[in-house]
Amino acid sequence: MNKIGFNLLPWSAGVSSTVFPLLDRLKAIGYDGIEVLIGSPDEAEYKALGKYAADLGLEITGVFVLGADDNPISADPRVRQRGVDKINWAIDRAQDLGAKVICGPFHSAHGSFSRAAPTEQEYQWSAEVLRQVGDHAKQADIVLTLEAVNRFETYLANTMDQLAKLMELTDHPNVKAMYDTHHANIEEKSITEPIKRIRPHLAHVHISENDRGTPGKGLVRWDEVFKALKDANYEGWYTIESFSRADPDFANAINVWREYSDPWEIAEEGYSFIRKMLDKV
Numbered sequence: 259m260n261k262i263g264f265n266l267l268p269w270s271a272g273v274s275s276t277v278f279p280l281l282d283r284l285k286a287i288g289y290d291g292i293e294v295l296i297g298s299p300d301e302a303e304y305k306a307l308g309k310y311a312a313d314l315g316l317e318i319t320g321v322f323v324l325g326a327d328d329n330p331i332s333a334d335p336r337v338r339q340r341g342v343d344k345i346n347w348a349i350d351r352a353q354d355l356g357a358k359v360i361c362g363p364f365h366s367a368h369g370s371f372s373r374a375a376p377t378e379q380e381y382q383w384s385a386e387v388l389r390q391v392g393d394h395a396k397q398a399d400i401v402l403t404l405e406a407v408n409r410f411e412t413y414l415a416n417t418m419d420q421l422a423k424l425m426e427l428t429d430h431p432n433v434k435a436m437y438d439t440h441h442a443n444i445e446e447k448s449i450t451e452p453i454k455r456i457r458p459h460l461a462h463v464h465i466s467e468n469d470r471g472t473p474g475k476g477l478v479r480w481d482e483v484f485k486a487l488k489d490a491n492y493e494g495w496y497t498i499e500s501f502s503r504a505d506p507d508f509a510n511a512i513n514v515w516r517e518y519s520d521p522w523e524i525a526e527e528g529y530s531f532i533r534k535m536l537d538k539v
Contacts, residue, residue, distance in 0.1 A: 261290035262532050263319060263497035265464075268521035271295045271508035273303045273355075278310050283522075287529050291317035293497050295508075296348045296360065304354035312356055319359040319462070319495060322348045329367035330387035331380040331414060338387055345391040345402075353398050359495065360395075361403040361436045361462045365424055366414040368407070376414045384414060385427035392430035403436040403462035408444040411512075416445045418452035425459040434461035437487075438499070439478050443468045449479055453486040460492055464499040465532060471518035473498060474531040481538075488539040496536075498528045 264284050270277050273294050284292060292311060298304075311318050324330065328340040345364055352360050365384045372380075388402070395402050406421040415421045421435050435456050446452045453460075467476035474480060501514045502521055509515075518524075 260493060260536060261317070261495050262288070262529060263291040263293050263317075263495050264289050264525055264528070265293040265321065265497060265499045267295060267505070267508065268500050268502040268524060269504050271297065271505045273298050273307045274300070275303075275306060275310075277307070281311055281314055281316055284525060285314045285316055287526055288533075289316065289525075289529060291319060291495070291497075293319045293321055293361075293499070294355070296320045296322045296351050296355075301351065301354060304351045308355040308357075318355045318357045319361065319497060320348065320352045320355060320357045321499075322360050322362045322364050323368040324364045324366070326367050326370040329370055330364070331366045331376075331383045338383060341387055342390050345387070346394045349391065349394050349398050349400055349402075352400050358399065359401050359403055359462055361405055361464070363405045363407040363412050363415070364402075365404045366412055368411055371413055376420070380414060381424060381427055384424060388424075388428040388433045389430050392428070392433040395432040396430075401432055401434055401461055403434045405436045405438055405464075406441060406445070407438070408441045416441070418442070418446065418456040422455050422459060425456075435459040436462035436464065438464040438466060439483055440464070440466035440468060440470060440499070443478050449482040450486045453483075453490055457490040457492075460490065460494070462494050463487065463492065463496050465496050465528070466499045467518075469518050470500050470514075472500075472524045472531075473528045475519070475527075480531075480535055484535040484539045496532050498524065498532070500524045500528075
């Protein structure tokens, strides 16, 4: 059975007790779990949030990014090692949360560009890092699900074809792939073929409208998306990811300059929309 999750980023990039009331309401809507950004340096907060969610009967997944200082595809081996260390730290925090999945584009640095197309050497460096951290993830019983992100945020993996190539180079049982409908809407030429391409590696899905607003109220071709995922026998999470200006530091870091939809509209109508689409297929 697929599970439905909601990423807390429309309200907060933090994991402190201030987000606890959000969990209460998301549970009441019907969500199976939440997704949180792994970034806060306060390790105790992760354990507290994990316990609060578990007591409510909510599961947790994590999302994580790296920057230029810990870029897995840097030519500097010291920077690549910092990437290994940072991902391993995120795996430890996911354990504190009780999470079994960490998603995100941490195959390379977010927002860092070489001003050239990705090279074979960069794919190899990324795969080497992912194999190393995959071993740590395996010990923690966590699956790392790497994300193809649009050309304005990363350059190593923008499409499912590039991501599948990276997965095949990495070849680790705890390193898988994810599909994000927002990024695919920008980068792919079809819906069905990219999902077929990533199918052997697919372990996580983000449901996100083309404008990051309420799913079903934009331009994404949802009938095709859900049918293709059904045909791929996808059995993982359907997690809504949207953003807002509520956390200005985070919003500024990812270039969010306006509101897309009211966060609770996204949560309430988005849950109903996913349920309807799953029933339809």
